[in-house]
Amino acid sequence: MSLCWHEGVNKIYDRLFSTTDLEGRLKIICDGVVSVFGADFCRIWMIKQGDRCGDNCPHATSNDPRHLCRYRDRCLHLVASSGRYTHLDGFHGRVPYDCYKIGRIASGKEATFLTNEVTSDPRVHNHQWAARLGLVAFAGYQLRDNNGRVNGVLAFFADHRITAEQHAIVENLANSTAQVIQVSLHQEELEEKVRQRTAELLVTNSELRREIARKKQVQQALVASEHRFRSLVRDLPNIAVQGFDRSKTVVFWNRASEKLFGFRPEESLGRKIDSLILFDSRRPLFRKDLEAWIRQERTMPSGETVLRDKKGFPVPVYASYVALTNSQGEKEFYSIHIDLTEIKKAREASRKSELRYRELFDHMKSGVAVLRAVEEGQDFVFLDFNRAAEQIEGISREQILGRRMSRMFPETVSSGLLEIVRQVWKDGEPRYHPVVVSRNDTILSWRENSVYKLPSGEVVVLYDDLTREKRMESEKEAMARKLRRSRKMEAIGLMAGGVAHDLNNILSGIVSYPELLLRQIPENSSLQRPLEVINESGLRAAAIVADLLTVARGAASRKEPASLNSLITRYLQSAEHSQCMKANPGVVFATRLRPEIPPIRCSPVHIRKILMNLAYNGAEAIDGPGRVEIATDTGRLDQSSQTRNPLPAGEYAILTVRDTGPGMSAQDVERIFEPFYTTKTGGRSGTGLGLTIVWNAVQDHGGHIDVATGPDGTQFTIYFPVTDELPEKPRSTVDLDLLTGNGETILIVDDEPTQREIACHMLEHLGYRPVAVACGEEAVAHIRNHRVDLVLLDMIMEPGLSGRETYERIIEIRKDQRAIIATGFATSSEVEKVFEAGAAMLVKKPYTLEQLGQAIREELGRAD
Template sequence: MFNSIRKDYSLKIKTFLIKVTTPSDLTDEEGIRYWQERLLLVFLFAGVVLGFVVCLASVALSIKEDLWGVAVVDTIIYAWVVVLFFCRSFPFVIRAVSVSLISYVLGMVLLLTIGPFGGGPVWLFVFPVIVAILLGLRSALGALAVNAGTVILIGILLQSGYMEWDYSTTNPVEKWIVISLNFMLLNSIVTISIAVISGRIQGLLNQQKSMLVSLEEKHSELLESNFQLKREMVERNQAEDALLESEEKYRLLVENQNDLVVKVDKKWRLLYVSPKYCETYGKDEEELLGKNILPLVHEEDRSRITKSLERLHYPPYTAQHEERNLTKDGWRWFSWVAKGLLNEEGQLEAFVSVGRDITDRKQTEEEKQALENQLQRSQKMEAMGLMAGGVAHDLNNILSGIVSYPELILMDLPDDSPLRKPIKTIQESGMKAVNVVSDLLTIARGVAIGKEVLSLNSIVEEYLSSAEHQKLKTVSPIVTFKFQLDSELLNINCSPPHIKKTLMNLVANASEAIEGAGTVTISTESRYLDEPFKAYEEVKIGEYSVLSVTDDGTGISPEDLEKIFEPFYTKKVMGRSGTGLGLAIVWNMVQDHQGYINVMSSEKGTIFELYFPVTREEVAAAKENIPLEDYLGQGEKILVVDDEERQIEIACGMLTKLGYNAKSVQSGEEAIEYVKKHSVDLMVLDMVMHKGINGRETYEKIISIHPGQKAIIASGYAKTKEVEFTQKLGAGKYIKKPYTLEKIGIAVKEELEK
């Protein structure tokens, strides 16, 4: 157990000694430099540990002998040794020179104070030896020279009597010379030998290091070569595996993807077809290989595709196009991307093409385009309607005098007056102008007011017996007009005058589309759609009464078919008929009735189908003509509010003829001020007044003064939301200008009797 403890402590001490005497910033690979640093640390460590005892004894003896200078020097030297040991950041040369000088200084001090029999010669002897070990041969020779100079100097001092030792001896100078010569001889032999050995060791270490470096380089080169060889073998194996994997992935990709892959030579023959291609075309690979691809391309697309594939002859040797292909499911759209394959001369010898079925996308694009066209058409029609409505309003005001005054004049003329006929002609011409203005107003949406439940059959029958149709038959004597009416046709909620106008325009257009003899057929039928029907517009699910007008004329071109419902678009001969508003009226009327239009045309003729939603309500009893006596007044006070002086004159004149007390103002503000001072039985209120507030604002303020004030609304515009809002406030019937005696008389009478 004791031996074990001793070994343990010995190992710890050894480890500690190695640690404190080993440089931290150098390794043994540094050669002699490492060992010089380590020997320096050994010298310093020995000086710190053992020098303490020596310094303590020397200082004590020096004090006892009254050698205070020696004591101070010993203390300073020991302190410097401690500093050099612990401050290893000092450069090696400074620390090595310091240790060497310490040896020299100690030798000189001891030699001068104690004499040759003290430790001085030993320290001087060690001085060049330490220099040889730490600093090399050249520095060692310098140290020997310093020692030689030192012993010569001491000899001179002894000879001259400036220095003597405490003990007496005979012939001290001669003895010193002998001692010095022996000292320098031994000192030189030992110092130079150690320096030479140290240098040789350094050379051997350098040579060994060079050999190790060379061996390491050779070893590295061998390792690199071996690594390169292994890497090349791995890369080759990886390349082979990657090639196999790539081929497998390519095969799986081509054989399992939804896209079609083909390889085609420059003569358009198939060299390769993917399984998906075979599946799409419903043929085996053997049936397709070697066959020309052009017969599978739609005839209309072939020239365009041929031109597109010409780009494969030029950089970047790619082409992209869309085409229709004849598959097992019929004609379908495909998007193809082709890449040219060049031979060694850089000439195209084949190309690979990848195709994708885009039929659904094409259909979506077509539907989107159709919706955009429909929206643009609606916006255009709405804009034209707004313009037409504004023009019609102004024309109505102008025509009011031409239509209304003849009626008032005729009431005062005797039956045998020669003026009755020309005035009647003026009135009829004015009414024709009113009809033209009515066509303009019809283009403005929302004019189909006053709807009632009717059968399309009754409207068709009324039209067939009308003067307009008889005139058309006279103008087109070689055109045959037929009708096929459904006896069980369901009723619709409609505006009869506008439906009749629509039918008249369609029949007139159909007859004019026939060059020479032909037939125009008017038909009706009830039709139920259980799924949406894509026509000129998309017809929704529901029950419809369908009005059809068919002709066997030359048809309408696809380009014209897109524009036929636009106002003023016509290809008729100027002066023969119409103004280009006929089909615009048809389109707006169908929209106002929440219906749909379908147009089909070819070289064999055209058919217009109008779909009107049905109603289960019954047709109301026919209205009888109301005699003039039934709507005469009894002196009631009527206030006419209008910003047009002519309209005021006409309205007041008619009301006066009917027996009313008519008053007038020319703005909404004047009407408000008037009712503040006077009460009126009823107001005839113009909705659109350019001076000040409009009719709706006027009525709002008047009912705040006189709640429940009766009023009827008049306007040259179609019925608008402003009219509907005013009626919700309490206003009565809406009448459209120009005024007629019956129209204004009945409206006023009905409102007063409420």
């Protein structure tokens, strides 16, 4: 674009010498500014010394004292206009010196005037007119000749912004315009004198008809006039003029040429113009162009070029060419050169300064945005944007320059950063302002902004992107919380596991003996109801122990493929759910189950505990009428989900339980999964273990649970890994009479005497022949010497062999030995190893006759 502007200016200079008329040249400059720089309109005023305004001056009768023509002999006259307005009369046809923008530019109060905000700049007096025409920018330049005298003003309006480079180019053009006016004024003076002499010659010619002698006098006058012209051109400052004839021989060399090129007149006259000031490499093309111009085949091109001085050093100039006819009627050719050395130096210094600034600006590690206020500081537009800012925001500098801050980054409004920028712009005080954007407790971005105001009025925002560091800190803190929770749960789990093991052995007698006694006494016995109560109490106690085992993560549980929808349906038909509905009559339970959901590998008992606890929790959170919805769905987690969800990528079955209660506080959400922590008040039931059971069960299933809460309710969302295995058909209840044996031998291995005694009584009642031993070593010895049909094996026995080690030794003796694991507490890893070795069934202590009988019947009936 810069090259196009310079080429356009060169064409303006080319056209300047197509006419000798000053107003014609100034019209060419106005036309050029409009066409090259896209100005809406451009005008040139000249100060005409001694010209007094008449009554027709629109300012002469103004009541505003500022507009009285106090300097009528220095009034600015509009002499050239182009673009939207081409007329030279009207209100601005004459402008008082020192009034309005034009007069103030002429007086030097604002010798160079530039604004890109004409609709809001207080120096522009008619904002409504500018807005109506859609004008954006205005520039004005004082036209000062080489003697320091002001001879006019060049100004233009544009409907677009004027860049710094455009401003510099037009300012150079204005300087050249001042020189053109200066030369033209000198030339007009000379031409006026020539016209006067010509008029005299006309009179003289009429007299010469009568008196031939007077012809000599007229000739002498013409020679004198030409001499004066040459004298004036010779003394022109800073404009080097060389005259040469058709053979390119120098015939005129003014003082400015001597100063510019170092050749004295006596050194240059009589020599070829191209041999004096052209480098050897450029002479052939120059000679070709010059000869074609002399032959009047084409114009001599004007523009910036580089010539050489006497010492061979380069001299940057602006060159133009003029052809004149002398008093003898012969053609004389003139080259006019304006020295551009200082301008080039200034340009180079400006370029180097800009490069240094740009290097520093673009290599900063912090993002930097330079802003300019618009709409009186209500918003700001981007003037510059460094590379670090491009990388931080993911946007290029070209996409953002000139755009509004509030539109490009709407979050600066909501975060308060835009208001901080306004305050800094108003009072100039630097401010620091961090901006954090987060969603679902995940930091999306973290910017730390320092805002400053430059002396020029622009606002600079210096900022760093700390998103990664802050996100890592947040994740580290979350991991620390999870670790603390895991350690707390592990400690409680170890305690719960030990307690559960001992309680289950104690409960075996409370659960099993009443069941045996009930089968031996008459139905109308007075002992029947007490025994039933004892049995029911034992079963309830066993259920509590089962909850403790769930808290003790890693407790043994048999996992199998199952349909999540089927497990939900079975729970909703259970006695537990009926009891929940009775306890909360105002709560409606609803389901939204996605059909054909993939199966999950799970412990159905634990999934039922999850459903029961979440349903109870949701119902009891509602005070009065409300709704609890249980829903299922499927979803795929990708790598991007791991910032919030630690599960590996893959497909998951999703269980959602949502209530319409009042929600929970952030403190409650943080602690709801801790054992014995409860938010239930006002007589609501609850031990504080319910959600702990849910959390542990989800972890044991390789899943994840999220909690979302608000004034409209709370939602628990659980992710379970899906499996390709097909669910097994539900087992039907079998009549106890069909579970009796045929005298098969069953070896009981348990370190608890009471448990061995209970197991023997139950097996005898079921029709089996029990044999009991107290440790693993005795079991191995017995198997070595006797055959048994089945081993009923306890997993935890101290001291001596564990249940796993006992079974591994047994199958070394008898590879096909069938076994059932009976345990009050054992880790899943230990149980899985026994299953891998060949055992297939697991019964939890305390077990009932039905559970024991069905497990033995299935194991004995299992095909090898």
